[in-house]
Amino acid sequence: MNVPSIIRKQLLTLLAVGAFVLAPAATLAQVPEQSTGELLDGIIAVVGDHVVTRSELVQALAFPAALLKAKTAAGLPQAEVEKEFAQLQSETRDNLVDNQLILLSARAEGMSVAEEVRHRMDKLREGFQNDRARLETFLEGQGFGSAEEYERQMEEELLRQRLVFGRVRPRAEISDEDLDKAFAERYAGKSVGGSPCGGAAVRHHELEQLHFAVATAVSVSEVMTAFEGAYRCVLGLRAGKMTLADAPGVCRAGEVAPVAGSLGEIDETMSFDPAFQQAFDALVTQPAGSYSDPFIIKDGIRILRVVSSRLGCVDDDEQVKDLKDRVRARIEDEKFEKVLKWFLQELRGQFRVELKKL
Numbered sequence: 001m002n003v004p005s006i007i008r009k010q011l012l013t014l015l016a017v018g019a020f021v022l023a024p025a026a027t028l029a030q031v032p033e034q035s036t037g038e039l040l041d042g043i044i045a046v047v048g049d050h051v052v053t054r055s056e057l058v059q060a061l062a063f064p065a066a067l068l069k070a071k072t073a074a075g076l077p078q079a080e081v082e083k084e085f086a087q088l089q090s091e092t093r094d095n096l097v098d099n100q101l102i103l104l105s106a107r108a109e110g111m112s113v114a115e116e117v118r119h120r121m122d123k124l125r126e127g128f129q130n131d132r133a134r135l136e137t138f139l140e141g142q143g144f145g146s147a148e149e150y151e152r153q154m155e156e157e158l159l160r161q162r163l164v165f166g167r168v169r170p171r172a173e174i175s176d177e178d179l180d181k182a183f184a185e186r187y188a189g190k191s192v193g194g195s196p197c198g199g200a201a202v203r204h205h206e207l208e209q210l211h212f213a214v215a216t217a218v219s220v221s222e223v224m225t226a227f228e229g230a231y232r233c234v235l236g237l238r239a240g241k242m243t244l245a246d247a248p249g250v251c252r253a254g255e256v257a258p259v260a261g262s263l264g265e266i267d268e269t270m271s272f273d274p275a276f277q278q279a280f281d282a283l284v285t286q287p288a289g290s291y292s293d294p295f296i297i298k299d300g301i302r303i304l305r306v307v308s309s310r311l312g313c314v315d316d317d318e319q320v321k322d323l324k325d326r327v328r329a330r331i332e333d334e335k336f337e338k339v340l341k342w343f344l345q346e347l348r349g350q351f352r353v354e355l356k357k358l
Contacts, residue, residue, distance in 0.1 A: 044093055046354040047100035052093070057358075060092050070224045074232035089358050097355070101347040103156055106163040113158040121151055168343050172336035174328065182331050183324055192313040199315030200323050205284050206307040207263040208244055212253040214300040222254060223296065229253030230294035230301045237291050237303070244305055253301060263304075267312075269326045273297050279304055 045052040068088065072081050128135040135147055144150040174182070183200070190201035210233065214226050233251035236242050242250050244260050251258055268284065271277060279292040283306050292304040314320055 042356075044356050044358060045097050046352065046356075047097055048104045048351045050100050050104070052096050052100065056096055057089070057093060060096060061088060064088050064092070066220070066224050067227060070228035071231045074228045075235050076231070093355070093358060097353060098344050098347075099156075099160065101344060101351055101353070102160045102163055104351050105347055106159040109163070111159055111162055113155055113162060116158055117151060117155045120154065121147075164340065164343075168336065168340050171339045172332055174332055174335060179324060179328050179331065183327055186327070187323070190311070192311050195313075197313035197315065199313060199317075199320045201311050202314055202323065203268045203284075203309055204265045204312050205268070205309045206265050207280075208260065208305045208307055209263055210244060210247050210251070210258045210260050210303040210305075211299075212256050212258045212294075212301040214253070214256060214296075216298065226253035226256055226301055227294060227296065229256075230258075230303060233258070234291050234294055234303050237305075256300075258303075269323055269330065271326065271329065276302070284309065 042054040043051045044054055044057055065085070065088065068076075068081065068084055071084075072078075076084075125132075125135060128138065132147070139147060139150050142150075144153070187200035187202060188197075190197050192201050210230075212226055212230050214223060218226075229251065230253045233247055233253070236250070237244065237247065248258050248260055266280070272280060275295045275297045279295045279302075283290060283292045283304055286306065288306055288308050290306055292302075294301050294303050314323060
């Protein structure tokens, strides 16, 4: 079962990856490099006996705020900047609260991951030949203040995962009967090209892409420069100032010129890298010719364009069976997200949660 997007949002804490300090939305385009102690130390939520501070919010927002700053520099209208920033703040604060709720619940149940943490730390130290100075330097480069901080965050993350996958995942599993019902509702009993489809009517989308290759070893500032160029490019594409075929000769992402190409047809049941999946799912709800926002994946930055869509009939029994297997994972992920939301609501009823003004 793939880990759905909500788990990544709820369980992963984004680390500070650049010198970005958040300011009110109206001044995001001129985010200062320093801020006041009062701003950083302010309390934004109380969960049980734990306070969630503004500095935690700043740290968790570092990467998405850097992306938004790049979009602002590329020409995103200020009204959209303010709207996106306000949404980012609210969603991230909620995620920090939910992280604490899950942690409180795990500890209330007496869960322990001490042995696993010890084993992982031993393996990490062995990888650095037990040279603490080298290990500390490496961890500082990853955004951790010390090995102790890394160990504490790992322990908290493992506790969250154990609780969520132990308490939520079993409730998200679907039976064969559930699968048959959901599959029939989504894909059966439809007509394709004026003729009844006796199998599964599946939507296919022809996609093109613009790919900005970015090396994995580049700095965060170089990634942001590339993202700014890619976002400036998509604004020009959406405004009709160029076509996808023109883009390689017009657009730049830092020192990188993009490559345009076809991805062929992709059907709606396929699953991809999470960032690609999110962009694909949002894009295919838009009219043909629409462009996705740029998104970052391991081999660079991509922009997708949906060329056309069609409904096709899959009536071969083996192909329908393969489709069902793919759809099962998608439906379980969807149910997992719903069950997790219910679970988090239950926790909010068990533990004190007080939200402060952002």
